[in-house]
Amino acid sequence: MKDSCALIYSSRFSGFSYGEEHPFKVLRYRLTYDLIRELGLLAPPEARVVECPRAPEEALLSYHDADYLKTLKEFSRAATPRANFLYGLGDVENPVFPGVYEWSRLGCGGTLEAARQVVEENCRVAFNVAGGYHHAHRAKASGFSYLNDAVVAILSLLERGLRVAYVDIDAHHGDGVQEAFYDTDQVLTISLHETGDDFFPQTGFTHELGRNAGYGYSINVPFSAHADDLIFEQAFRRIVLPLIEGYRPDVLVTQLGVDSLRTDPLTRLECTTGAIEYAARSFAGTGLPWVALGGGGYDEVNVARTWTLVWAIMAGIEVPDRLPGRVVRRLKELGYASDLLRDEPRLAHPDDFARAQANLEQHLAFLERRVFPLFGLTPGETP
Template structure:
């Protein structure tokens, strides 16, 4: 019987030097069954995003992103990806979706002047869920900028899969924040992708309904939104029943999968695959945005599902297997140690790496992961599964019936030349063109010089080459 590098159940013991030199991951060999897909993966992370704080009692903890980054570094996954520190989103980029008065409000409001803006706070839905905190606008620019940078890498073909775990804030609306989300980086990224991609599929496996993204694209057939979430009519945000299917041109291009408490690994992954395969076959997306909210894991502070990390990752792995350009973002998740475990594991999935279930000894803040120090703690069986087989089967049949009305992928006439990817002015663009032309002329001059030097070197004796 043979054992792999990562199998800790072997009876063979190793010395300290061998243990230290053993890799933390093992490459997954792609064969015919897995399609042999080896994507180019980029990782977009600005460490400044972890410096912000919603408040002592608030469940959203941006430092979960620091823990995720430490895990990615400790497992040496950076060796398998292109790493980018993205710039912040500009005000003009935020205005591609959000209203001018709302963005101005985000720019100007601070904890110091908030008490003088009581009526404005009420207008913009500022409260316990979405408090005013120090550096709020900067925070929004950082995580939105990372998602936009990721979308640009997909558009240019520099990446097949682009990851931004700081993004995925899917509740934010055009005129107001909602559910811990101030700027909807997903909508901004999809708008960016739509300039060159005729059809974009949005998939949401957060515990909560992706209402902000659904609302933004409810009237169009160029974006299909699919959301798996808890729904009982009262659970936040109170939307997302299966009868919400879109309006006007967007009719039947919205698919909601309302679930009950306690759904387990097998039920969730089977339902996910049985729905997403026909969705992709019918809609034929040219780009996919996958929101990987970690609050759908078991044992989450605000959660009510029984999913383990491998089951959540299996959904992401299934979508990746289609080989379609993919933007992967974070989202909810309120038990930081499990959020970081999940997103590190899913980074391994994107890079075709099988990670050792035992966390590396050199990991900073390793005490956060006690007592087991494992990448895969047992998170299931905490709640009774209220999703009966009959309920899930009826739900699947209803959703597939809705999908039948789509009548295939919509065709899109892409006639306009999309705007410049970097938002350059005409003068800036012309300066770059002039510089490239100048460099091209100089290269041509050097090539001519090299040609005559080569001719002289190859001349026969007594043969003159001028």
């Protein structure tokens, strides 16, 4: 089983909805699964589909406030709309829809199952596409996130005495996960994201380095708007890979949001699927037990294409650059006018790139100066 990879999925995902006008569409999970299957990426014996379970309520209590969970559960079953803004529930961002509590337990249960697969079943990697709700706080919903599945699963790994590196490549800062582990050296959190200067959640600056025993174990690389693949890959090569090597975790947990793609409607980064593939190959190359989670992405076809490419890397299968004709016809109904599985290479405008590069160099220099000595690293060394 040590060479296997597990895709955590359930047809039950399709039974929920944030609302017709909400940017978060659960359709993206079914599209991803269907595209993976259509390309034959579930055929190899080492590639397994595992039914997504609901998280046990006692597991949720390892992190989340009991009154918050009680309120979320009550609102989820209410016949009329409810709201509690203290808990972040019922606004436009975090609507209370029928079954929202069960929906959130599914996402959290999938991540707990992914962690179990790599620890107990000796999987190389387990991918919960319906995970990565990195904005949820202990007693507050935020950023389309009601339960923080990554935090709950990481806590389960810490209970086993394991050290965890968490790397988040979503365009939005992984604020909820950073907050949960800001005071400990048992979890290294690294987030690459669009700058919080004028972008949700307005956090994730380089000076946020952790506190007390956790100082130096909270790492952020904020990108300027219009940062592209070259900017992303530099940050990944110079910060992410050396710190994983220096920290030497037992388990790698990653949040693979794809809202950094240039065609995402909610963000201003200009990455392509090539940046996400680069990250996935790099994560696989660490040789660490790997718990992979979904995350942001507000163009459903972008999500399906990119996570299919990621799964192909996990399964060790080469895939073509273009989609099969039968898939193209279906995606055209959703407004996707191309036949590309992979994006064509594209760089930012030279002026935008120059600004993004200058900004990146400042952040990298700061982190290499302040953090690298804590891990015995020398700036410029790449594992």
